[in-house]
Amino acid sequence: MSSFVPSAPVLDLDAILRDPDVHIIVCTGSGGVGKTTTAAAIALRAAESGRNVCVLTIDPARRLAQAMGIAELDNTPRPVEGVDTKAGGSLDAMMLDMKRTFDDVVERHADPERAKAILENPFYQSLSSSFAGTQEYMAMEKLGQLHSQAQADAIWDLIVVDTPPSRTALDFLDAPARLGSFLDGKFIRVLSAPARGAGKGLGRLASVGFGFFTSVLSKILGSQVLNDVGSFVAAIDSTFGGFRERADATYALLKDSGTSFVVVAAPEADALREASYFVERLHADAMPLAGLVLNRVQELSLPKVSREQALAAAEGLADGDANSRLVSALLQLHADRASTMKRQQSLTARFTSAHASVPITTVPALAEDVHDLDGLRLIGELLAQN
Amino acid sequence: MVNWSGTALHVVSGKGGAGKTTVAAALAICLARDGKRVLLMEVEGRQGIAQLFDTPPLPYQERRIAIAPGDGEVWALAVDADEALVDYLASFYNLGRAGSAMRKMGAIDFATTLAPGLRDVLLTGKACEVVRRKTKRASNAYDHVVIDAPPTGRIAQFLNVTAQVSALAKTGPIHRHAEMVMGVIASPQTAVHLVTLLEEMPVQETIDGISELHVANLPVGAVFVNMMRTPLLDERQSAKVRKATLPKSKIGELAVAAGIRQPARDVAEGLVQEAIDHVRRTDLEAREQARIDDLQLPVFTLPYLAQGVALGELYALAETMFDEGIR
Structure with a gap:
């Protein structure tokens, strides 16, 4: 039983970290709930309990990145200094560079000449650096790469992934497929048809609907853009088995029993609503959910005194001497915290009433931000102890 | 304005x-x-x-x-x-x-x-x-x-x-x-x-x-x-929290006398711990406020x-x- 949410089962994080069959932990949730810190803390705790861990972070706070030695973007996991390796574990960390990851994919699959043509294509450049969904696609791609690397060289037995700060947590699951179908879709085929020469593409282009479609598109976007898209698709067509297929392969990896999802939230209405959507989605897709991490929970050092009791006593002391006024202020402070906690609990109860079987662990609101390994270690302990 | x-x-x-x-x-x-x-x-x-x-x-x-x-x-x-x-x-x-x-x-x-x-x-x-x-x-x-x-x-x-x-x-x-x-x-x-x-x-x-x-x-x-x-402790009270000079036994005594029915020592420990957390938080906020003020823009504060x-x-x-x- 969790003390913050008495009705919910407790998420036993250490049991998951110790389970040798768990190879991937995905931390997900809406923006601003402490996902990156949670992922880093889980990775560190796993490493110090003997796992060989690689953590893939997306957009860590600068000081945390510096502390982990990953402030420089080079898109390759590097060993983290200062990790306790007595239990035989290790920790490598990296920060995702989405453009670099995309470039690597191109370079790995195309001969040098074609790769050069793709990399220099203006449409590819905007696709690889600013496209909606590219970050999610590349996070999945990188996860797939790290996973096969881990299997081939046996350097890591656990990969912990942080997910991009999307508008909704579901984007991590949906954006790659969306981008995949877009790139493999019928419209883009039509645009690439002229570049591929005559044939059925041109036949389709001749159909009134598409002809009209391309003419309106070139009015809006300019014909140069359409040409760029066309030659990009033609160049990439012979290189890949299809974007959709690649995205599907990593998606299948997420459904594997060796994967475990940790949904991160804060006790606020929006964050819990997102968490709820995500939990439902994992369930619908039969993806393995470990549980919910609830960050920034208000805890009390004096749990037995209610808000009302504290306020009543505070009022009686408000007009006394300096010490009485001090105690009055302290009691008001307590009342304030008690009401925050109550509100958080009732918001969380809405989540648990819909998802009664989801295990929960909580991390209290800390007075200061985390930006070193000691801070991460403390978060790890708090996550494991509930 | x-x-x-x-x-x-x-x-x-x-x-x-x-x-x-x-x-x-x-x-x-x-x-x-x-x-x-x-x-x-x-x-x-x-x-x-x-x-x-x-x-x-x-x-x-x-x-x-x-x-x-x-x-x-x-x-x-x-x-x-x-x-x-x-x-x-x-x-x-x-x-x-x-x-x-x-x-x-x-x-x-x-x-x-x-x-x-x-x-x-x-x-x-x-x-x-x-x-x-x-x-x-x-x-x-x-x-x-x-x-x-x-x-x-x-x-x-x-x-x-x-x-x-x-x-x-x-x-x-x-x-x-x-x-x-x-x-x-x-x-x-x-x-x-x-x-x-x-x-x-x-x-x-x-x-x-x-x-x-x-x-x-x-x-x-x-x-x-x-x-x-809202700041609940004034500057003198916060200073005492930082210097760890809060009068613990007096706090327990006064709180119990005012109607808190818990052992005086527990009450004092609990209230002091919460005060320490609070002051750490407000000190951090003050540091961040200074960084905002350095921007030299109009600043509006909402509760x-x-x-x-x-x-x-x-x-x-x-x-x-x-x-x-x-x-």
């Missing part, structure tokens, strides 16, 4: 979770005071405004959602890029019916996916159209437009539409459209406000966001520090509301903004 009577377009951004939708809504109410008409616009398809005002989801159509003190009116609009493109095709190319046919084919979705910059131009373009719109009597249709905009990390890119579009098209109609939009956004008629909390990451993002806005020559308005807790934000709280926040000098 700020005078925003000439600022037609207010863009409200902020870190996720800092409360930018709440601040945008309260600002709209505050600006609508005394007979003004304000349009509150949403661009991310989240229906956050409808949730906040407890109304059914907003359509792509302006509708009145609240009134403000002194006969003011707040209208709301959820802009959708696909609809805005149909709109754009209809008004610039006379392609109204074709636009909706293309929409049915999924072609419009395709076009906005192909060119993410296009999506942003259409969204900001709609805001600029409203800003420039006149009534029959040639006065402005709205006194102010307030946008609940994308988060700080994306705001400069979102607003810098000509840069986004020039990557796509160096000439042509969409380019001219982007220049028209930029003519409004990068002018003194516009102010970009950032909402933050007094925590390290949100403040850092705010500072970074402001320098990106400066680089893009976009007009920065004010910083809104949101969810600020933390333990009960959450519903319609009544929005009016209270709008009142706070008025009291802090927003006109």
